[in-house]
Amino acid sequence: MTFKSTLKGTATGAALIFAVSGFHTALAQDGPPFGETGKAKAFPGIPEGTVEAMGGEAGINLWVKQLFHYILLDYRIAPIFIEHGNIERQIALNTQLVQRVLGAGNEYLGASMSAAHGDLGITMEEFNAVVEAAYNACDSVSFHYYQCNQIIAGLAPFTFDIVTQ
Numbered sequence: 383m384t385f386k387s388t389l390k391g392t393a394t395g396a397a398l399i400f401a402v403s404g405f406h407t408a409l410a411q412d413g414p415p416f417g418e419t420g421k422a423k424a425f426p427g428i429p430e431g432t433v434e435a436m437g438g439e440a441g442i443n444l445w446v447k448q449l450f451h452y453i454l455l456d457y458r459i460a461p462i463f464i465e466h467g468n469i470e471r472q473i474a475l476n477t478q479l480v481q482r483v484l485g486a487g488n489e490y491l492g493a494s495m496s497a498a499h500g501d502l503g504i505t506m507e508e509f510n511a512v513v514e515a516a517y518n519a520c521d522s523v524s525f526h527y528y529q530c531n532q533i534i535a536g537l538a539p540f541t542f543d544i545v546t547q
Contacts, residue, residue, distance in 0.1 A: 428532050433486045436529055442484075443477045445533070448522040450476075452515035459511045462502060483536035495543035505547045 436442055450473055454460045463469065475492035482490045492498060513534060520530035 428484055428536055430485060432484045432529070432532055433481050436525060439477065439481060439488070441523070442480050443473070445519050445523050445525065446473050446476045446480060448519035449515055451522075452518040453512060456511055456515060459508050459515075462504070462508065466502060480533060480536070484532065495540040499544040500546060503547045504545050506545050509541065509545050
């Protein structure tokens with residue numbers, strides 16, 4: 383294990399714990415993450431303009447495509463994604479979702495995270511494998527480490543909707 387991977391694992395764990403606890407506090411104060419009006423709210427602490435800094439929809443889509451590239455290379459999680467759906471559709475929906483949690487004004491047309499993942503029996507090990515793929519995708523598209531952490535922080539609140547085992 384390299385220093386870089388150890389650092390990433392530690393930072394990821396800390397980011398997820400912080401993100402989840404901070405998000406639940408925000409929910410208690412501000413309501414659901416997408417608001418009653420459907421207008422997107424960025425995860426607390428994610429600066430406005432984050433999506434634009436990552437290249438807009440095209441930059442986020444490129445990152446999601448790379449995410450799926452790494453997911454499909456990983457024997458721990460590839461079968462889950464292959465068995466349960468159209469990869470191109472998953473890429474499109476995940477592009478929408480990532481933009482949405484980072485504060486873009488786009489629509490997310492997918493199912494809730496609990497509805498989409500509830501019957502898949504995802505473990506924390508499998509969830510963490512996706513997080514590893516996320517960091518590999520960031521390296522691949524040359525996102526800065528802090529930008530990748532913003533994506534992870536934006537998606538972290540869904541952990542307990544996704545991990546059911």
